[in-house]
Amino acid sequence: MTALKAAQETARDRDRAAGHSAAHAGDRGPLVGQPIPRIEDAALLTGAGRYGDDLPVKPGTLHAAILRSPHAHAELLGIDPSAALALPGVAAVVTGAEARRFASPFLVGVKAPMEHWCLAVDRVRYLGEPVAVVLAEDRYLAEDALDRVAVRYRPLAAVMSVEQAADPASELLHPTVGSNIVNTRSFTYGEPGRVLAAAEHRVALTVHYPRNSCTPMECFVVLADYDPAEDSYEVLSNFSGPFAVHPVMARALNVPGSRLRLRSPPHSGGSFGNKQAVFPYIVLMGVCARAAGRPVKWVEDRLEHLMAATSATGRRVDLEAAVAPDGKVLALSLRQTEDCGAYLRAPEPASLYRNHGNLTGAYCIPHLAVVNRIAVTNKTPSGLNRGFGGGQLYFGLERLMDRIARTLGLDPLDVIRRNLVPASAMPYTTASGGLLDSGDFPATLEEAVERGGLAALRARRDAARAEGRLYGIGYAAVVEPSISNMGYITTVLTAEERRKAGPKNGAQASATVAVDPTGGVSVSVASVPQGQGHRTVLAQVVADVLGLRFEDIRVVTDFDTAKDAWSIAAGNYSSRFAGAVAGTAHLAATKLRDRLARLAAGQLNAPAGEIRFAGGKVFAAGNPENALSFSRLAAAGHWAPGTLPDGQEAALRETVFWTPEPLKAPTDGDHINSSACYGFIFDFCGVEVDRVTGQVRIDRYVTMHDAGRILNPLLMEGQILGGFSQAVGVALYEEYAYGADGRFLSGTFADYLVPTAVEVPVPVILHRESPSPVTPLGAKGAGEGNNMSTPVCIANAVADALGVDTVSLPLTPSRVAAVIHGAEPPRPAGAAVQAPRVSALPATTPDGRGMKGEGSRAVPVPPEQVWAILLDPKELAALLPGCEALQLAGPNTYRAEVVVGIGPVRGRYTAEVALSDLDPPNALTLTGSGSSALGTGRGTGRVRLERTAEGTLVHYAYTAEVGGKVAAVGGRMLDSAARLLIGQFFDRLIGRAGGPATPAGRPRGQPGLLDRLLRLLGIRR
Amino acid sequence: MPIMNADTRHPVTITLNGRSRTGHAHPRMLLSDFLRHELGAHGTRVGCEHGVCGACTVRIDGVAQRTCLTLAVQADGRRVDTVEGLAPEGRMTALQEAFRRHHALQCGFCTAGILMSLSDYLERVPRPTEGELRDMLSGHLCRCTGYAGIVRAVMDVTGASTEVADV
């Protein structure tokens, strides 16, 4: 049976089970464990969902647009908002000055003097960093005004890789820290040094994990208001938690937590961790509301999101293993260098420490050495992203297992088998302190091999190879941590620092179950769901406990920090729902039921222990006929509290806080159980690589999960399918790519390639259930596993197909083709000598956003006259297409205002232009740099005037590059824009010099490509 | 098309899900913003505003189109159907029901656009093969579901071959 058929049969079963209010605890067994369709869907399918941007705003609300840095790294010299403020409808422009006045920098998780403000104050450290906010009557007007905010920058060298960050000569992002490696910690567990030294084989490997992100379809939304009478902030946003960040926001706004009220909308358009990164904008919009004295609304757009919202960390991992001849790993050394971007934004450096207790994965490796380094680079700050830290870790670890097999001539599957933690060792304490709570890894693997059809897949590979095709099989075995220990992040501190700061641990979850005066039951939790279906599962759980129907339970998940029960671990992350939140709701419902049972005991004349709840009735186990109605019993607490037996409280509402027992603070030896539960995943897949194009096709993918008890198989399958799909993107398509100078190259959904329905296959999903002894219901998290296992499983398969040792993500056709065929030769030189030749710059800008070109044009006047035109600012202004103003800024230096459109991207640029190396009337150099809200450009052009019989032959050669949104239009469009601009420039020059009329000149003031020209000629960048 | 003053709000009247609705829009206002913020029809979502994700899809005179690439004034006088109009009496269509049964949505942000594209597509191609269907769906991005439930739901209602090759 195919997975699909199986799914369809389950779908039919579930219709029978849940179609018509028949879902009833007690009738057909518990609701928990059944594939019940979701309560949430009716609203979402009919357009009745209420997401952040749908909610009403208060009258007088201002709409915010954020001016963002066009530079990856620059000093911020000054901001002049006057022209923006002069536009109609603009109420205020908020800059770093207001941030300094009303806010404080965010707290940082490591001991290093780094300051991160909600708005740049004196320096920008990543492209897209907020620099100013325009507040206007509507969003269109606010965006118009962005172009009018004049910002002066002094660009600095950008640090774009962890290797560069580690170079002491690199430009410092945070000079007060003194290094771009802002934290280093070393850990030794057991005797890794001795074991490595004595090992028969040592296998080493270095991997790089790229930056990427799960990009939820809904972007960030913040509605903020400030109440001066109360000195308090009220914010509605789609922030997803963790609410450990709430104190960070309150501190940044200089108020106690009680004066920062956060609420969440009823629906969220997905998060996958990413909406943790809403928090700096909550602070920013709080400052804006306070500065403007009016409520403020901000909705992030997709370009902003891709450029500057958040990202998974990039990571370099240098691994080395001591290996016995049979493939058993005796000791492991991990040297991890984390690319956290420009700032360490809370809860970072969590990405690096989230898996600290399970650094040895699913394997029994007693000796472990770890060096963790945190690098800052000129990229968007990193943050939560599904699989958090696991994709990075396992890409190294599972590539290493594969490498060990290849080095020793063993079967990769046998190497995995030989190293798995045996069932007899469970629960197993890892070298670094993790407690793998349950499961039988070897048996689970064998079941997957059997049921997933590995033998047939191997035969398929052999057959494909016999035909000369490139076919490979990959494996990955991982543990999937869930329910993060709030203390794991403090592992980045030394034991001494931790002692000073006080212990941190646990993972408090909360749930409230209440009955109303009609006997109805409601549940509220602080899990801030992002589309998973928490309401459905909670209704299942609570209905079971109280013996009610599924639809009798009303679940409210809109969250309000001022009214709901919550603690720092609240929120939607670390796969904590099934284990922690649903479990806590179970505890709260049970507590309420037990209280009701005591009340019923008196009325039914039976001991409380014998009271049963089923079918909406309450009765004694031995006498079901004599039953009370649940709603009557429950409502009595509201209507007739005077009738309660002495010493009994009414059963109206129970709130339970629960924290997993095994979550302790790090020990002095740096042992940390970083998560409450650990699921197990074993994946294998077959891929075929197209020999010509390098395209990877996933032929078959099998993923086996043991995530403890399954609460709702339909929803769990949805989580696996969704995570798998994102992981396919990570493996094959997605990367937040940057140029060496910090330009961002993935600025639209046409550049950042999210897989579509034609790219994502349906995997075979298999399950085992080994209940967790840690959580109330035995459930573990399941939603992140494939984000951890699948990228490396596919990479292992591609390495097998190609027979190579090194593969890097994403495995795009061009990257794979380069492995097969070698790197592409450079583009052949252009043809026409007289025509401008524009070509992609080699090496530094392989993306085509950098250009260079050369050419020559005849001008019918002698060089002296050309020279005079070029050096006269008025003349120069007239030559530059789109130039609206050109002012002298110094000797041979100009400041120009230009409006230029490249493809769909049109913007106003402020440019600095300088003429240098003057050799009158023979040669000069034009350099320029410019920026706008849309991007940056810079360039240099050498102009040589050759005297000819007809006048002058003007030779020019230039290099230019652009960044920001403008760069997103692509190299081809930039090239043609460059040609056009240069053409216009010379047409005008010839016109000014009294030559034939200019065919191509546009009327002054009309948006032109002028700016490009300037940049291309190096007149401005 | 009449010449319009960029600085003036112009009346725009559309037949929205069968009812005439009038609002005002500057000529540059996107239809997505007009529907959502001028008429308060929030069921249509925006996920990218550059024409890639498909979340903002509605039917204009029956044809599925992206409202983030359409100006409000271009829709003047035309019929616009959105997700709110699919289940007029609160009874979901067979396709909506199938979406629910097959867990074809999680956060639901992409769903309105996908339903609107499908309502147009399935009128023209009532029994697509899975390959054809996936090809059509590739104009939409969904970050939550991996598309499997969506494909299943459509195959279920069309009664077409459900022999999806799992891999």
Ligand code: FES
């Ligand atoms: S919002 Fe229109 S296609 Fe994405």
Ligand code: FES
């Ligand atoms: S259901 Fe969330 S994007 Fe499709």
